[in-house]
Amino acid sequence: MRQEGDMGNTELDFTIERLGECHIPSPVKGIRFVDDDGRVLYHSHLQEMKPWLDEGIHPPAMEAAGPREKVFFDPSRIACGIVTCGGICPGLNDVIRSIVLSLCHHYCVQKIYGFRFGYEGLVQRYGHKPLELTADSVAQIHEIGGTILGSSRGPQEPSEMVKTLEDLNVGILFTIGGDGTQRGAQKIAEEATRRGLEISVIGIPKTIDNDISYIQATFGFETAVAEARRATYAAHTEADAARNSISLVKLMGRDSGFIAAYSVLVNSHVNFCLVPEARFTLDGLLRALKERLERRGHAVVVVAEGAGQNLMEATAERDASGNIKYGDIGIFLRDAIRDYFRKASLEINLKYIDPSYIIRSMPANPHDAAFCLLLGQSAVHAGMSGRTNMVVSFWNREFTHVPITLAVSQRKKIDTSSMLWNSVLAVTGQPDMM
Structure with a gap:
């Protein structure tokens, strides 16, 4: 299954960094271990793999996630840390809970720190005292939204963050966040390596927009689509109840319109879907909207927040995460x-x-709760085996490992020649080019 968008995957290096050889027998009992040679094919179609097969070489493949028979870290001697960064998203507490329960019950790790308010919590001068997380303290947190650790945006100095990890004897840091968070995680891993410290940095990709590269699904996305459906249902009900009625719904999606696209497919009530990947003119949209009213008497329009930015005055302002501040396309x-x-x-x-x-x-x-559980467990297994500078991925219905470098290489976007976008056009009936 090729990633949406033009990835140019002629040469892909899915090699995962490791801190060293694993010599300690895993304390995990009663489960099947994954072999270090286990791989998940990047491509899913034979035709896509043909160039490699014709040359007699292995096609691109990702390292399979899962518990290893031997681990790198002695669980009785290390502490672990968890940090959540960026905007909140459904499933954050589920991932935190999964990591803590796996560390406690599978590996008997005694010390787990929850760093407060994003990367600020790793910088001592901010004064955010970390939480000490236990199986009991996270038992019910999956029932509430948000993150018990708090969050923040913006980078911090890697040397300061690594010093905190060193002072607390943290051997594994789990970073839960989007591409900005994972770029920060990469810098932490590089700084630890520069200092000769054995610190594993494992990312769990969090983006409600589902826009991280080489990852087919991120947690929270399915919940977002399910909740967006409530909005589009209400919009259709309102539009259908009045003459010449238009309902306009703005959904998340700065650079990628996956939530907007899938919200169209779940109930077929939407007549226009506007996403960042498919440009439109204001005149074209308004004329098409007028034709729709003349023909059917009502219309529902869904727009992703990053769509139509070319129609508004450009801005050079950036938020704390370094993202360009977009104009409000809904208003x-x-x-x-x-x-x-x-x-x-x-x-x-x-x-x-x-x-x-x-x-x-x-x-x-x-569904997202179960997905979060498996992501968290996969992250723990990766960290305990000494892997670092990587994120846990989900690809071809398997959990895998991906280098952070690839995950943040570019934003995943809708391919407007794909079956997904063709299906959106078929369901809405909107013109292909407005």
Whole structure:
């Protein structure tokens, strides 16, 4: 299964860094161990693998995740740390809980720190005292949204963060966050290596937009789509109840429109889906919207937050994570639609819905909760085996390991020639080019 978008995967190096050889028998009992040679194919179609097969070499493959028979760290002698960074997302507490329970019950690790308020918690001058996490303290946290550790945006000095880890004897740091967080994790791993410290840094990719490269699914995405469905259902109900009614729904998706696209497919109530990957003109959209009203009397429009940025005044401002501050496309379209139909002397009923922060704060649904559990366990197994500078991935329905370098190489985006986008066009009936 090829990643959405143009990845140019002619040469892929999925080699995972390791701190050293594993000599300690694993304390994990009663489960099947994964061989170090286990691999998950990157491609899923024979035709895609043909160039490598024709040359008699192995096609690209990711290292399989899972428990190893021997581990690098002595569980009785190390501490572990967990940090959550960036915006909140369904499933954060589930991942924290999974990591803690696996460390406690599978490996009998005695000391687990929860660093407060993102990477600030790893910098001593901020004064954020870490939480000491136990199996009892995380027993019920999966039932609530957000993160018990708090979060923040923005980079911190790697040398200061590594000093904190060294002072606390932390052997494994689990970084839960998006591409900015994982870039920070990469710098922490590199600084630890430069100092000659045996510190494993394992990333668990967190992005509600599902836009991290070489990872087919990130936790929280399915919950987000399920909650977005409530918004599109309400939007359709409102639009269908009044003459010449338009419902406009803004969803998450800075650079990738996966939530918007899948929200269209779950109930077929949406008539226009606007995503960052497919440019549109304001005139084209408004004319198509007018034609829809004339034909059917109502319309539902879903727009991802990063869509249509070329229609608004550009800004050079950036947030604490280094992301360009986007204009509010929802408000922009709301006002543009009102102005257009007022000038056309056509009375409309316009409803604007932005459920973004409601969606972000929800607890994980059952599927995401199970997914978080397996991600957390896979991260623990990777860390205990001495792997570092990597993220846990999900690829071809298997949990795998991916170097951070590849994961943050570029944003995963919808391929507008793919079956996914073709299905969106078929369901909405919108013009391919507006």
